[in-house]
Amino acid sequence: MKQLFFLLFVLTTCSLFAQTTISGIVTDKKGAPISGANVYLDGTYDGTATIDNGTFTFTTEETGEQTLIVSFISFETYSTTNLVKNLQNLTIKLKEDVNTLDAVIVNAGAFKAGENAKVTALKPLDVVTTAGAMGDFVGALQTLPGTSNVAEDGRLFVRGGDAEETQIFVDGMRVFSPYSPTANSIPTRGRLSTFLFKGITFSTGGYSAEYGQALSSVLLLNSIDEPEEERTDISLMTVGLGIGNTQKWKKNSLSINASYINLQPYQELYPDNNEWHKPVQSFGGEAVYRHKINTNGLLKLYGAFSTVNFDVTQQDINMQEGIRFGMKNRNLYFNASYKDFLKNDWSIQTGLSYANDYSDLDIIDDSVQDTENAAHLKLKLSKFYNSRFRLNFGAEYFITSFNEDYTALNEDTYNYTFNNNITASFAEANIFFSKKLAANIGLRGEYSSLLNEFTASPRASVAYKSGANSQVSLAYGQFYQNPKNEYLKFNTNFSAENTSHLIANYQYVKNKQIFRAEAYYKDYNKLVKYNTEQPLPTANYSNNGGGFAKGLDIFWRDNKTIKNTEYWVSYSYLDTERDYKNYPTRATPSFASQHNASVVLKHFISDLKSQVGLSYNFASGRNYTDPNKSGFLNSKAKNYNAVNANWAYLISPQKILYFSVSNVFGTQNVNGYQFKNQANTNGIFESRTIKPAADRFFFVGFFWTISDNKKDNQLDNL
Amino acid sequence: MKKIAILLAFICVTSLSAQTQYEKGMTKAFELWKNNESAKAVQMFERISSVEKDNWLPPYYAATVEIISAFDIKDEAELTAKLNKAKTLLDAADKLSENNPEILMSYALLNTAYIAFDGQKYGMTLSGKNVAIYNKALAIAPNNPRVVLGKAEWDMGAAKFFGQPLEPFCKDVKKAIELFKKEEQTIKFYPYSGLERAKEILENCEKKSSQN
Numbered sequence: 001m002k003q004l005f006f007l008l009f010v011l012t013t014c015s016l017f018a019q020t021t022i023s024g025i026v027t028d029k030k031g032a033p034i035s036g037a038n039v040y041l042d043g044t045y046d047g048t049a050t051i052d053n054g055t056f057t058f059t060t061e062e063t064g065e066q067t068l069i070v071s072f073i074s075f076e077t078y079s080t081t082n083l084v085k086n087l088q089n090l091t092i093k094l095k096e097d098v099n100t101l102d103a104v105i106v107n108a109g110a111f112k113a114g115e116n117a118k119v120t121a122l123k124p125l126d127v128v129t130t131a132g133a134m135g136d137f138v139g140a141l142q143t144l145p146g147t148s149n150v151a152e153d154g155r156l157f158v159r160g161g162d163a164e165e166t167q168i169f170v171d172g173m174r175v176f177s178p179y180s181p182t183a184n185s186i187p188t189r190g191r192l193s194t195f196l197f198k199g200i201t202f203s204t205g206g207y208s209a210e211y212g213q214a215l216s217s218v219l220l221l222n223s224i225d226e227p228e229e230e231r232t233d234i235s236l237m238t239v240g241l242g243i244g245n246t247q248k249w250k251k252n253s254l255s256i257n258a259s260y261i262n263l264q265p266y267q268e269l270y271p272d273n274n275e276w277h278k279p280v281q282s283f284g285g286e287a288v289y290r291h292k293i294n295t296n297g298l299l300k301l302y303g304a305f306s307t308v309n310f311d312v313t314q315q316d317i318n319m320q321e322g323i324r325f326g327m328k329n330r331n332l333y334f335n336a337s338y339k340d341f342l343k344n345d346w347s348i349q350t351g352l353s354y355a356n357d358y359s360d361l362d363i364i365d366d367s368v369q370d371t372e373n374a375a376h377l378k379l380k381l382s383k384f385y386n387s388r389f390r391l392n393f394g395a396e397y398f399i400t401s402f403n404e405d406y407t408a409l410n411e412d413t414y415n416y417t418f419n420n421n422i423t424a425s426f427a428e429a430n431i432f433f434s435k436k437l438a439a440n441i442g443l444r445g446e447y448s449s450l451l452n453e454f455t456a457s458p459r460a461s462v463a464y465k466s467g468a469n470s471q472v473s474l475a476y477g478q479f480y481q482n483p484k485n486e487y488l489k490f491n492t493n494f495s496a497e498n499t500s501h502l503i504a505n506y507q508y509v510k511n512k513q514i515f516r517a518e519a520y521y522k523d524y525n526k527l528v529k530y531n532t533e534q535p536l537p538t539a540n541y542s543n544n545g546g547g548f549a550k551g552l553d554i555f556w557r558d559n560k561t562i563k564n565t566e567y568w569v570s571y572s573y574l575d576t577e578r579d580y581k582n583y584p585t586r587a588t589p590s591f592a593s594q595h596n597a598s599v600v601l602k603h604f605i606s607d608l609k610s611q612v613g614l615s616y617n618f619a620s621g622r623n624y625t626d627p628n629k630s631g632f633l634n635s636k637a638k639n640y641n642a643v644n645a646n647w648a649y650l651i652s653p654q655k656i657l658y659f660s661v662s663n664v665f666g667t668q669n670v671n672g673y674q675f676k677n678q679a680n681t682n683g684i685f686e687s688r689t690i691k692p693a694a695d696r697f698f699f700v701g702f703f704w705t706i707s708d709n710k711k712d713n714q715l716d717n718l
Numbered sequence: 719m720k721k722i723a724i725l726l727a728f729i730c731v732t733s734l735s736a737q738t739q740y741e742k743g744m745t746k747a748f749e750l751w752k753n754n755e756s757a758k759a760v761q762m763f764e765r766i767s768s769v770e771k772d773n774w775l776p777p778y779y780a781a782t783v784e785i786i787s788a789f790d791i792k793d794e795a796e797l798t799a800k801l802n803k804a805k806t807l808l809d810a811a812d813k814l815s816e817n818n819p820e821i822l823m824s825y826a827l828l829n830t831a832y833i834a835f836d837g838q839k840y841g842m843t844l845s846g847k848n849v850a851i852y853n854k855a856l857a858i859a860p861n862n863p864r865v866v867l868g869k870a871e872w873d874m875g876a877a878k879f880f881g882q883p884l885e886p887f888c889k890d891v892k893k894a895i896e897l898f899k900k901e902e903q904t905i906k907f908y909p910y911s912g913l914e915r916a917k918e919i920l921e922n923c924e925k926k927s928s929q930n
Contacts, residue, residue: 038761040768045739047765049758069768074799102795120839198843228846229853511792512836559838566838609881653876 023057024090026050026070029434034094037072042079060084074100076387098432099387104465106430106440108475108505108518109206111144113199121514121555121568122200130600131613132644132662134699136189137200138179141219142617143598145518145553145570146204149619149640150591151692152671154187155179157591158204159522160549160576161216161499164484168192168219169211171300171337174376174398176355180282181329183274183312185671186693191306191331193257195244196288197221204553205501205520206475209426209442209459210380210392215481215499215524223288225298227253231707235259238700239266251292258285272694275322278311297340304333311362317674317688326362331355345384349394352377365409372485375399393427402485416489416537420450420482428459436465448482450492455480461503469510475503483528491541498525512559522549527580547578547586567601587633588623590672593640595620609650617642624672627685641667654706660699668695740770744907747779756787767810774815775907781807782824782909788831797835804828819859820909823868826851848872863897864912866890871919888923891916 026037033054040047046060060066066084071077075094080087097103113122126140133139138156142149148157155163168175170192179188199222211218227246235242244257264279284306291299311326337351353376361368380394400420407413428442439462447454461475480496487494500523508515527545532538557568574594579586588594597618604611621636629635646660663669671690679685747762760780767776784804791797805828811821826848832840833848852869859865870890877884898913 036757038764040761040765042768043771045743045765045769047761049761071764073803074796097799100795101798228850652882 019059019061020063020084020087021057021059022046022068022084022087023055024088024092025053025055026072026092026094027054028075029093029095031093034072034075037070037075037094039068039070041084042067042069070094096435097387098435098438100435102468103432103435104438104463104471106438106461106463106473107507108461108463108473108503109501109520110201110203111141112201121516121557126600126602129602129611129613129646129648131615131646131660132617132642133615134189134660134662134697137192137194137197138190141200141202143568143570143600143615144202144204145516145555145572145596146217147572148574148591148593148596149617150622151619151640151642151669152185152187152690153591154182154189156217156219158217159520159551159553160547160574160578160589160592161522162589162591165214165216165481165499166219167211167214167217168221170197170221170302170335170353171223171351172210172220172349172378172380173335173337173351173353174213174374175333175335175353176372176374176376176400177331177333177357180306180308181327181359182280183310183325183327184314185690186274191284191304191333192221193259193284193286195257196223196255196286196302198224204518205522206459206461206477206503208440209428209444209457210394212424212426212444212446212457212479213398213422213481215479215497216522223300223302224290225300226290226292227255229707231705233257234704234706236702238698239263253290254287256285256287259283270694270696270698273315273691274693275313276310277313277324278309278326280308280310282306282308293340297338299338300336302333302335304331306331315688317686318677324362324364328360330358332357347382347384349380349382350378367407369405371403373399373401388432390430391427392430393425395423395425398422398424400485402489404489414537418450418488418492420448420485420488422449422482423447438463446480446496448496450488451482451494451496453495455496455498470506470508473503473505473507475501475505477501486535487528487530487541490535490537490539494528494541495526495543497527497543499523500525513561514555514557516553516555518553520549520551520553524548524578524580527578529580530582532582545578545580545583547576547580549574549576549578549592551575564604564606565602567599569600570596570598572596584632590623590633593619593622611648613644613646613648615644617644622672625675626673626687627675627679637670637672640669642669643667654704656703658699658701658703662697663695666695740766740773741906744776744779748907751783756783760784760787764807767807772814774811774818774821777807777811777814778821778824778909779907781805781811782827785824785828785831789834791835794835797831801828801831817854817858819855819862819865822851822855822858823864826855826868826872861897863894863901863916864909866897867894867912867916867919870894874919874923884923888920891920891923895920 026034028034035050035052035054037050039050039056041060041062044060044062046058046062048056048058050056062084064083065081067079067081068087069077069079070092072094074097076097078092078094111121113120121144122140130140130143141147141156146159150157153163156166157163158166168178178190178192180191182188201220203218205217207218227248230248231246233244240259240261242257242259246255247253261282267276267279286304289301293299308327308329313322313324316323333355335353339349341347355374357372359370376396376398378394378396380392382390382392384390398421402418404416405413424444424446426442426444428440430440432438442459444457457478457480459477461473463471463473465471479499482496483494501520503518503520505518524547526543527547528541528543529545530539530541551572551574554571559566574592576592577586577588598615600615602611602613619640621638623633624635624637625633626635642663643665644662645664649657651657669692671692674688674690675685743762743766747759750762751759760783763776763780763783767780770776781804784800788797788800791800808821808824815821829844829848833844852872855865856869870887874884874887877887895913895916898916901910903910
């Protein structure tokens with residue numbers, strides 16, 4: 001009984017404690033009152049919201065030390081611990097949360113696509129539904145400003161740089177031969193299949209110190225962490241077939257897909273201007289295994305294997321019977337990456353990629369076997385001090401071993417080989433001074449054992465939010481890249497090639513509309529030169545080349561004005577000259593066009609359950625050398641024009657019929673000219689126009705998805 | 719002595735009822751929510767969750783109210799700020815009660831808020847996630863009326879888009895209504911609601927079906 005009394009006494013008295021009043025005012029950094037902020041004592045029911053003038057008052061029966069918490073959306077949560085009686089007439093200044101969508105973004109040079117991007121120039125679907133892109137993500141990126149249309153090549157040429165100045169990374173690890181090999185004048189395609197990726201960052205300059213060995217541009221692809229569900233995809237296409245399957249378990253998932261492409265039936269229906277002895281036949285298989293470790297750790301293993309075979313005779317003005325070119329290529333790529341969060345706000349990212357590429361080429365009567373083994377190892381650590389300061393640093397190692405066996409018609413054999421190993425380390429700080437001002441500052445060091453050379457590349461970019469919807473950014477960086485394999489196999493007495501980028505960017509984003517303008521200046525130094533018609537073992541090589549590229553890139557995207565329609569317009573102006581390879585003088589190279597423009601339009605017609613797409617590409621004529629005139633790269637070919645169309649029809653939620661035509665109007669485009677080595681009797685060098693293999697390309701495909709989710713389809717794979 | 723005991727017992731009872739501040743707080747929060755003071759309701763639920771550290775209901779409601787209020791927002795920055803906050807709260811609830819079908823439904827609702835804002839941008843990635851959530855919830859709680867209703871509503875959206883018949887899903891809505899009626903309401907403040915909405919959907923469903 002006594003115990004009960006005591007208990008009751010305690011219970012009754014506890015409500016008799018004296019009340020303390022807690023009060024104060026909540027403002028932002030500048031002292032403007034914040035109304036509606038949540039103010040309370042942690043672990044109690046006592047609290048209130050601030051009123052219009054930012055003040056708050058509430059009473060509590062708590063005593064002693066208590067923690068007062070003030071939180072408001074878009075601001076960092078504030079807390080203070082003190083004796084209750086001291087929590088009076090407080091003035092609390094909340095710091096803006098810099099992790100919000102309207103905070104400034106350091107983005108000079110970069111375009112992002114994917115769910116996590118704050119400003120998306122390309123949406124995930126765009127990568128695959130852009131007319132003319134033919135389901136190749138590289139094709140979709142070529143509708144962004146900063147790229148030059150080089151129709152006969154198909155790779156990415158960025159801001160006056162050639163295709164090898166762009167490097168591609170998957171989950172931070174280098175991809176060594178990202179493009180399928182093709183014959184001359186036939187555009188290539190990326191080897192990686194689009195559907196494995198959830199995010200793409202395409203940087204046309206001024207990128208982070210984390211990435212090196214790229215003079216002009218990096219393309220960063222992030223693979224899917226966790227597939228949504230188990231599914232099977234079947235594709236039947238005019239050019240081949242494909243099958244994919246995803247399996248999911250509790251902590252693991254596995255996706256595999258295989259494709260077989262054979263252009264023979266197509267080429268029999270629509271012959272092109274090449275004589276195919278063996279049309280392109282390719283087989284590719286990919287597998288991704290993902291394994292979750294503990295709560296946040298994720299291990300990804302990606303493997304891809306592909307083979308490409310063809311045998312073709314292509315026209316050549318100097319050889320009446322044409323040039324016969326046979327190719328057997330085999331490529332194996334493996335990529336393992338691991339990321340995890342560690343204690344004290346550290347995180348780790350590490351990986352390994354390995355590639356083995358073997359090509360057996362027959363060029364007229366010569367035979368060439370190339371073997372390249374390459375690997376990339378990387379370790380990166382990040383420390384998240386707070387939302388305003390983050391430090392990343394790491395080290396990486398690149399190994400390339402190249403071997404070529406060359407057998408000439410007369411049975412003479414030659415062997416060329418080299419090992420190109422590079423050690424690199426980098427550090428970068430991401431700093432938010434406020435929601436309006438942010439900067440990334442980094443430094444990268446590289447040592448090449450082959451060239452016995454150390455290079456240091458400082459990188460910096462800063463962004464300032466100039467208005468509610470607009471921002472300006474500036475970026476500067478030094479970039480180094482070792483000379484290409486085709487030179488290194490003959491000579492290794494080189495320095496690394498170098499560029500510096502200076503970029504100024506203005507961006508305006510409002511309500512599903514994006515406007516971007518970017519001006520840049522690139523200075524090229526130490527480009528490789530040689531004094532023969534082709535790179536040969538007998539040539540004299542030097543690093544005496546150089547050049548510049550400057551220009552303006554404009555981008556406008558509007559998803560709002562026209563109902564059910566999205567469109568974007570890109571324009572790039574490029575002024576570039578360089579002295580490299582065997583150029584006798586500084587000149588605008590043949591891959592650079594002064595004006596490039598793209599218009600891409602997508603319209604969804606609900607009644608027809610269809611999405612139709614149209615795109616228009618324009619590139620002003622590119623230079624070539626006409627030996628009938630004096631000078632080097634002295635003439636301009638005609639402009640490039642192509643209108644492309646596609647139509648995706650959803651037969652049912654899981655079955656899609658897809659039609660696509662590139663260059664609908666069959667515009668006669670010119671890739672360049674070839675001239676005779678010898679002048680004819682009238683003293684004139686005769687010429688041949690190099691045209692695309694075919695003016696139009698038709699594609700029809702049927703895509704079928706089998707999964708529990710009756711709404712899923714392969715629209716994202718097209 | 720007896721009198722004193724009774725008196726004390728009475729005081730004890732009143733003070734005990736005063737003690738269930740949890741109930742008072744929750745009731746207050748629901749009142750705020752009902753009176754369209756979503757922001758204040760969210761704050762109340764947040765405060766309650768700072769005390770009730772083992773109870774998944776306060777953070778669940780804080781998140782859910784935040785998500786529902788996000789559907790009216792036109793500014794993307796505000797939308798993501800709100801939904802990020804809701805996600806943090808839902809994660810907290812999920813830690814306290816794993817594989818809870820009600821929490822899973824709120825995760826699906828969160829994704830739906832993004833999809834409703836910009837289908838082209840968020841639809842492709844998030845609609846797959848939602849289907850996975852509904853399938854998971856249905857496997858855990860096949861007789862939870864809110865799960866059955868949520869999945870039916872989602873499927874109807876897809877069927878409408880492709881011009882397919884809605885009847886099979888009307889059946890699911892009917893089943894949900896039966897389950898709602900059978901549901902035993904034993905836990906205080908548990909989110910039992912949804913019957914009214916189910917009835918509304920069924921009415922529309924039957925109208926549309928009879929038109930076809």
